[in-house]
Amino acid sequence: MKDGQKEMEKGDFKKAYSKFKKATEEDPSSAEAWFHRAEAGNLASGMFGAKIGDEDIMEAYKKAIELDAENTDYYSSYGSFCISIGKFEEAEGAYSEAAEMDESNASRYLAEFAVDYYNAVLARYGEIMDDPAARAPYAKKALLFMLKALEMEPEEAKKLL
DSSP: OHHHHHHHHHTOHHHHHHHHHHHHHHOTTOHHHHHHHHHHHHHHTTSTTOOOOHHHHHHHHHHHHHHOTTOHHHHHHHHHHHHHTTOHHHHHHHHHHHHHHOGGGHHHHHHHHHHHHHHHHHHHHGGGGGSHHHHHHHHHHHHHHHHHHTTOOHHHHHHHO
16 A cells, blocks of 8 residues: 555556555455555556556445445545546436535535536537537536535525526
8 A cells, every 4th residue: 555655646656556456456355445546547547558447447436435435535536537437427426425425515525526527528528518408408417416515496596696
């Protein structure tokens, strides 16, 4: 674990991933090792030559969550990763779970999902999002999550606007 963290600090995510992968093989019951494996894999997957599949990264996040189901950071990090690869329903579930588990920070998780989801959709679908009709279902979902974050009903928002 320490070696993996050192590699992360140096910015060598491929080496860090290898170290964390070894840590999960040596201690498959370590939620922290699985989480760091997922995080390093996520960062390394963008590096030249890193052959770490999205499914492998998702499985590492899921294993961390399975082993430490109370850690909301695991859920939100998993949700963020899912958004980055276009698995929006999976992301919605992860962020919603974090919000349910940690009511004092629920607005943070819900707002993060709303903004990151909407930005990812705009980036993914590009010019078609210039059409209000095409954009509407995505904007509506993002807006509903933002209203949940604000603990506000749509009717109240309409009155305020």
